[in-house]
Amino acid sequence: MGLTPHGKERRSIKRHQLNDYLTVYNRNTMREMGNIGNISCNGLMLISCIPVLIGAVYNMRIIIPDGDNGQVIIDFDARCHWCKPDVGPEYFDSGYSILNAGHGIIDLVDALKKYFTFSEC
Template identity: 40%
Template sequence: MYKKRNIARHQLAYSLEVFNGINGKPIGFLGNVSENGLMLISHLPLMTGADFDLRLKLPTEEGPEQQIRLKAHCLWCHEDVTPQHFDAGFSLQWAPPEYGRLVSALQQYFSFYEMSASA
C-alpha cells in the first residue's frame, strides 16, 4: 500500500553552478560535496590529474552573490547515466572557511530527518 512521504526529496544537481575560476565560464554543477572534495556534473569530460581553479556563485538575500573560490585536483571522470553528462570527482587542495559552512548547510538541507510526532 502507498504511504505518503514524510520527508521531502531534494536534488543538489543543477542547483549550484560551478564556474572556471580563471575565465568565469560555467563548467558544470555540484553533484555532491564534502569537506575534502566535490563531485561535478558537466556536459564535457574533464581532464583527470589536472588542477582546477573553481568558483561557486551563491545567491544571497542581502545583495550581490557570494563567491567561493576553490583549488581542486580532478581524480576521476566518467560518463554519467544521463546521456551527454559526465561526473568528475575532485579533491580539494585549498578552500576558504566559507566552503566548510556551505558544506554543512547543504548536508543539513539535503539530509533526511525523521519528523517528530508533534510536527
C-alpha cells in the same frame, strides 16, 4: 520514526532548482564547468557536458545567493582524479580533491547537510 507527512514540503528552494545554485565556474574564465553532484570538505563530484583532464588542477568558483540580491563567492582549487561518462549519455561525472578548503567550502557543506537532513517536526 518522525518523517515529514506526504505532501508537506519544508524546502524553500524546490529540488529541481538546486542546479541553479550549485553551479561551479572556472574562476579564471567564469565559464560554467558543471553542477555539483556531491560535495564534502575534502572533495566533490561534478556533472558536466564535457570531459575534463585527469590530473589537472582547476581554479573553481561557486556563487551562492545571499538574501537581498547579495552573493557569497567561494573560490577554491581542486585536482581532478577521475572522469567517466554519466548514466545520461550527454554528461560526464568527474571527481576532485579540494586542495584549499577554506571556511566557504566548510560552511557550504554544513548548510547542504542541514538542508537535506530529515528531522522530526
